[in-house]
Amino acid sequence: MRAIAYSRYGGPDVLELTDLPDPKVGPDSVLVRVRATSVNPVDWKVREGYLDGIMDTVFPAVPGWDVAGVVEQIGLDTPELSVGDEVYGYVRKDVVSGGTTAELVAAPVRTLARKPASLSFEEAAAAPLAGLTAYQALRRLGVGEGDTVLVHNAAGGVGTFAVQIARAWGARVIGTASPARHDFVRSLGAEPVPYGDGMVEAVRALVPDGVDVVADFVGGGTARTTPQVGAADVRLGSIADADVAELGGTNFWVRPDSADLAALGELIDSGAVTVHVAEVFPLEETAAAHRLSATGHVQGKVVIRVA
Secondary structure (H helix, E strand, O other): OEEEEEOOOOOHHHOEEEEOOOOOOOOOEEEEEEEEEEEOHHHHHHHOOOOOOOOEEEEEEEOOOEEEEEEEEEOOOOOOOOOOOEEEEEOOOOEEEEOOOEOEEEEEHHHEEEOOOOOOHHHHHOOHHHHHHHHHHHHHOOOOOOOEEEEEOOOOHHHHHHHHHHHHOOOEEEEEOOHHHHHHHHHHOOEEEOOOOOHHHHHHHHOOOOEEEEEEOOOOOHHHHHHHHEEEEEEEEEOOOHHHHHHOOEEOOOOOOHHHHHHHHHHHHOOOOOOOEEEEEEHHHHHHHHHHHHOOOOOOEEEEEOO
């Protein structure tokens, strides 16, 4: 199969288009013919070795955890899926090696769900990691009807999903974003406020008693403004600040989960959540896709069309 792989940690230039053996399919896995994948910040951080202390890497490593494609072969015990099923998933394994930037990927069934019918393969590939991150974080924070939620980085890959999911669950949403993206944040259903200077004052002007929930999807110390913008019993969570526990909050790491993927798909097919794709690259230009993602200035998701 054709795949993008790297044999050492480094910048985008270590990514090479190559031929690798087709992956073997375990008893609780299926072989997916990949139609598209997407780039998340974690992908280039893994490629640069930042996760080496918590995850083993087996070279040559194929990057990517998002997938949308078609089941080509089933394992010995996979009653959930059949050959020909269109699926999407967050195919994170315990070892960094056989990723989704390839023509084929062996995916445990726990990492997959049926593709939302309303989405193209490119759109579906943009949803799993970012959408699940938002879904699981907001659920653990207990977001529901009547809550006011502050979403940091509301125009980013995860924030875009978080705003829409929180709104679908009955919450009022305030979202931090650069002024150039305020109209986009409004279109998602949130009330935009600026980053940095003036953010606290802007939030307090909208919610004098403070917000009920702060969901931090940007890091950089943003969570530390929570005492200034939150109510007395504010619930705080972050995917980007490991020190959030010092503030009484929770640090999140998204998990593959078929049931959560199916629930996310229902929100998408109902029209409550829209998937935003910034740009689509061919497999051969994966390095360029990584470079664009790493700029941090992408509105929506960067997608790679594989087949």
